[in-house]
Amino acid sequence: MSRSRLAPTPEQEAALLGHCKHARYVWNLALEQWSMWSAGRRSGPPRFVEQARQLTEARAASEWLRGGSQTVQQQALRDFDQAVSNFFAGTHRRPTWRKAGIHEGFRIVGAQARRVEKLNRRWARVLVPKVGWVKFRLSRPLADAKSYRVTRDRSGRWHIAFAVVPDPIPGPGTGELVGVDRGVTVSAALSTGEKLRTPTLTTGEKRRLLKLQQRLARSQKGSNRHAKTRAAIARLKAREADRRKDWVEQTSTRLARQFDVIRVEDLRIVQLTRAAKGTVDNPGKRVRQKAGLNRGILASGWGKLVQRLEHKAAGRVEKIPAAYTSQTCSRCGTRDARARESQAAFRCRSCGYTANADVNAAVNIAAGRAVTARGATAVPVAEKREPQLSASA
Numbered sequence: 315m316s317r318s319r320l321a322p323t324p325e326q327e328a329a330l331l332g333h334c335k336h337a338r339y340v341w342n343l344a345l346e347q348w349s350m351w352s353a354g355r356r357s358g359p360p361r362f363v364e365q366a367r368q369l370t371e372a373r374a375a376s377e378w379l380r381g382g383s384q385t386v387q388q389q390a391l392r393d394f395d396q397a398v399s400n401f402f403a404g405t406h407r408r409p410t411w412r413k414a415g416i417h418e419g420f421r422i423v424g425a426q427a428r429r430v431e432k433l434n435r436r437w438a439r440v441l442v443p444k445v446g447w448v449k450f451r452l453s454r455p456l457a458d459a460k461s462y463r464v465t466r467d468r469s470g471r472w473h474i475a476f477a478v479v480p481d482p483i484p485g486p487g488t489g490e491l492v493g494v495d496r497g498v499t500v501s502a503a504l505s506t507g508e509k510l511r512t513p514t515l516t517t518g519e520k521r522r523l524l525k526l527q528q529r530l531a532r533s534q535k536g537s538n539r540h541a542k543t544r545a546a547i548a549r550l551k552a553r554e555a556d557r558r559k560d561w562v563e564q565t566s567t568r569l570a571r572q573f574d575v576i577r578v579e580d581l582r583i584v585q586l587t588r589a590a591k592g593t594v595d596n597p598g599k600r601v602r603q604k605a606g607l608n609r610g611i612l613a614s615g616w617g618k619l620v621q622r623l624e625h626k627a628a629g630r631v632e633k634i635p636a637a638y639t640s641q642t643c644s645r646c647g648t649r650d651a652r653a654r655e656s657q658a659a660f661r662c663r664s665c666g667y668t669a670n671a672d673v674n675a676a677v678n679i680a681a682g683r684a685v686t687a688r689g690a691t692a693v694p695v696a697e698k699r700e701p702q703l704s705a706s707a
Contacts, residue, residue, distance in 0.1 A: 319451040320464065320472035329445040330464060330472065336382040337390040337420040338412040340369065344394040345409055362395040383443040386420045393421060419465035427461045427476075440474060450474050468548035482628040483567065485574040492573040493680025494619075495639070495672050496581070498610035499657055502565065502619065503672030505680035510565060512614050513557040515550065523550050554613075562615045566622035570630075577679050578620050580633035634679050643667055644677035 322330055344365055351359035360368070366388055373380045379387065400406035422443065429441035438452045442464065459476035466472050493505035501512040515523060526547045533540040569576055624631050642649045643662035653662050660671040669677075 316454055316457055316459070316478045317473050317475040318453050320474045321449045321451065322445075322472055326442075326445050326448050327472070330442070330448075330466070331418070332382060333386045333420045333442075333445070333464070334418040334466065335414070336379065336387050338414065338417055339379075340387045340390040341394050341412050344391055345411060348394075348398060348409070362391055365391050365395075385422065385426060385443050389421050389423055392423075415468065418467075419463055421461060421463045423461040427459060430456060430459075432456055448474075467552055469545065469552040470548075471552065480625055483570040483626045485570070485627065485630055486572065488574065490573045491575040491577065491680055492569065493634075493676040493678070494569070494576065494578045495676035495679055496579060496614065496616045496619070497672050498614055500672045501561075501614040501616075503670070503676045505673070505676040507670075507673055509670070509672065512561050514613070515554050519550060519553070523547065526550070558613065558615050559618070562618045562622055566619060566626050569623060570627040573627075573630075575630055575632060576623055576627055577632045577634050577682060578623070579636035579639065579679060581616065581636055632682070634682055639678040640671060640675040642674075642678050644669070644674050644681070 347365070348359045369379075369384075369387055369391065373384065373387075394409060397406065397409040401408050426441070426443060430438060431440075431447075432438045432452065433449070434452075436452055437449055438456060439447045439449045440462070442448050457476060457478040459478050461477045463475045463477075464472065465475070495503045497503065499511075500509045502510040504510070514520075526543055530540065530543045530547065533543055620631070638649050640654060640660075641651050643653065643660075643665060645667040646662060646665040648662060648664040650663055654660050654671050656671070658671055659668070660674045661668045
């Protein structure tokens, strides 16, 4: 995705918000239909073709829907249909309800997505259906995108993201290999010994965030003070998210340029970050601690880092089973659960080897090692391959 800041006028912003409302309304209607379906029924829930026909009837009956863009509303149905397919394929979570103020956005696909013009060195404009030409910041060269998504974050900023497949970064051709262990305290530990941390809010910003959260708890919902405080919190959160995204981009680019093969743990982040609250009959345990861990995992950008590595180092990213990599000595291969004395310290009781626990795990990942539940010896699961030399090498 190539994302840029959108700069709509007040009139255009009102029209864009109308598109967001229509897309969210259509999505939620489709989700309601799908949620009412049960596995015991003979016929399945309506899919895109049937829902598009129902949308035409709804637009004829509703002046509010008819006043919006049919392109935006039909694309919301297409996106929902794709979300259902991804859910049944096991690659994504179950589609959820879209809420006002949180899920503000819509997508344009096809020929209308190519109506983009460059104005000067800093600005360009895009023709949004039923809105007109909207200016956006030209932070990178225009690409031939087949679709774009317009979004508004919680801090009130508008963005436009063009769907562009980036050109992969050629490797150095030296045969260098690196293992990457992802953690919470250390966001990414490399087998070279380097420890990388995702930037967060500064100490002063964290103090301000705490004061704003306390003020929000004391304010009355629906009041102007409540709205202003929420907006201030959203701006701080957006600043933190921007820093995390920038860190992911810089880190993934550096690794793709520096190493020919990049090995990471094969982690299922969706399962790792599931809530532990349980049910009324069977409540979960240590729910608050698990919620804190989930926030730490998501704030470290685990999934986004590997996703961008796979884009930039296409074909050079290998996923290694994560079982016992943090409990195995990278020198002698002995597995011992008590060898990891703390979050940061690893000491092998067999050979006496000591190292940072995350770096030790990264070395095991670089070696392509997994450990079975029965054995105590590391077993290689991937062989080092010859690097593919770039055309310039």
